[in-house]
Amino acid sequence: MNIPQSNLPRVVIIGGGFAGINLAKNLANKNIQVVLIDKHNYHTFQPLLYQVSSSGLEPDSIAYPLRKILKNHKSSFFRLAEVEQIVPETNTIVTTIGEITYDYLVIATGTKTNFFGNKDIESHGMPMKTVPQALNIRSLILQNFEKAAIANTNEEREALLNFVIVGGGPTGVELAGAIAELKNNILPKDYHDLNPDDMKIYLFEGSDRVLSSMSKHASKKAEAFLKDLGVNVNCNTTVTSYDGSKVSTNSEMVMESETLIWAAGVIGDPIQGLNKDVLIDKANRYKVNAYNQVLDYENIFAIGDIALMECKDYPNGHPQVAQPAIQQGKVLGKNLIRLINNKALKPFKYKDKGSMATIGRNKAVVDLKHYKFGGFFAWFVWMFVHLMSLVGFRNRVVILFNWTYNYINFDKAARLIIRPFKK
């Protein structure tokens, strides 16, 4: 794939998510040749995908060109490709644009949506892990509004205005809240040919509370916020089938809906070629040691969501969110430099900075180690932390302006069907 030969050790990083870019940044200009491979030419700020889906933010403001991240790194290279296979025997990977050898390989491919083998839901449900997927949801919601305005029967209109979200984790909760704001703030203004009361938002969660990875305090507050906004919250309920119109659940609840968004789980997206035993079956994560080295391999590493580092505090691995990925990327950067210089590696230790979720305007929940809170201040903290975590000054300013504008005007201004979604 045409990477210049050099005497520098070559680190190949697969994936430009939080883990991959933080690693790449830490290897910049350190006498290491870095090759960053991704199937998109941009980094996606996944925590804000739901705002793209709900017309709050434009897609370009949560995406950042990967080449721009590497721009001052003289010995770093970006390649737009998908990796098809790892051949550890020859230190080679096979990609859609050819083969490349590595001295050190880092797998940072993250996760994809887990449909738990349900083919029906996979065919008809909407995942939300990438920018194009988020844009598909945005188009579908807006197309449904347009179709509802000309629906001939109440049944048809009902199915178009029922929005079903499966999964009560942060993604599902945040998206349900944002879609409820479309109902509350946008329909009355822009769709005077629709009755906002006809629009219903259903959130389904299999466990007994939303945000089950957070404190009970947060779950309770989040559920109250969701109900405030008019979301129909159903815990202890799983969606069992969806054929594109009929939604069935494990309770007696059944409904017609043109939109089912699936945010009920993720699964690792591993690559062919490594000894299967190093993979954990259930979540498809690579088992790694405290240095993020994939077990059995000296020069292959995994970081971020795809890595399973079992440790005392996290016997089932770290949470699959941005912070562990960012921290592992940074630490592995330093460790690779140590390794190349024959120095001892330092084990990874996760610093839990807390967790948070936003449900809507002035409504968020934050869990810190010793302090849990919700409401306006939590919402403000959520915004600040997300703005600061964004890559790039331009994106930060555009997002801050959009948030301010939307806040003042009770608006979600990016209500554009640029590419219609074909069901």
Add this chain to the structure above:
Amino acid sequence: MNIPQSNLPRVVIIGGGFAGINLAKNLANKNIQVVLIDKHNYHTFQPLLYQVSSSGLEPDSIAYPLRKILKNHKSSFFRLAEVEQIVPETNTIVTTIGEITYDYLVIATGTKTNFFGNKDIESHGMPMKTVPQALNIRSLILQNFEKAAIANTNEEREALLNFVIVGGGPTGVELAGAIAELKNNILPKDYHDLNPDDMKIYLFEGSDRVLSSMSKHASKKAEAFLKDLGVNVNCNTTVTSYDGSKVSTNSEMVMESETLIWAAGVIGDPIQGLNKDVLIDKANRYKVNAYNQVLDYENIFAIGDIALMECKDYPNGHPQVAQPAIQQGKVLGKNLIRLINNKALKPFKYKDKGSMATIGRNKAVVDLKHYKFGGFFAWFVWMFVHLMSLVGFRNRVVILFNWTYNYINFDKAARLIIRPFKK
């Protein structure tokens, strides 16, 4: 199509471009039922499409939801549809979402790209009249850069880095300049695996000067600006064929190129059903009288690019740019109100506010009636006029910020391949 029946006279407007939205705004809350129909749910600010193509602006900042334009208009309705036929005998139009009757019909469908019957160029060339088309060009340019970085032969790399733009009107000139800025400012920073000198931009114009609708002064300055930026300008040259790789011209110039952008002409996009004699064949524009009434029809009007109003100052009709469309939309709004109230109509009189084009950073040309100028001040005027013409405060601020950011940083920050373009 489910528009409420009322006693108000109904005006159906086909097309939400400059003409259509200015008409709709002027009919708001005037005891008239307005139905605005468009195949997109947003208004496109066409003069800035080329900045989307060249990664300077995000698509969402030049698009504005049509429903938002109508939001305080209680008796105005938006419908997302394509119009298939006009049946003047029954005052009905047939659309993709059903039929609707009108008391007054206004055709504001604008123009589409004119390939002058060349099927090869139509299949392989890239038009740039809509946001999705502009995004296709953005993706293709960036994909070509990525492919060039891994090209195996010089010929392959050359074809990927040759960018051919056909048509030396404002669109072609502005796009050529913007692509040249990618070469000059972005390749050296972000693509250190490419040699910027390998990238070539060719502009072809059939007449003897670029910007032939403007003054000779403007043409001369624009050509000098383009050459400054490294654009290869070829006047008196037409592209005769393009098969997706080989470009042939009417001179001996021949080249291989993966990208040919066609900005060489537009043609009206009329609708089936009206007496063909009222159409001018060559440009497919509806002949209208001084009140924008389509000849032979009492209650059918055409405004904007699709209307051909022959008058003393403009024997071949008004220029097909934003200003005549905006002004005709406003004047027809007042005239329709007069018509409904049985008052005498006032003829349309075009106020020429001048014309302008920008070639790049600090480089623009402006023709006013008594004053023609170019350079930094012209560029500043160009920006100011375009900002002020944009619909919506949010879009203005986002664009102003992007321009400022890109200006300071010599950047074009939206270098994202969100949906890859498949050739």
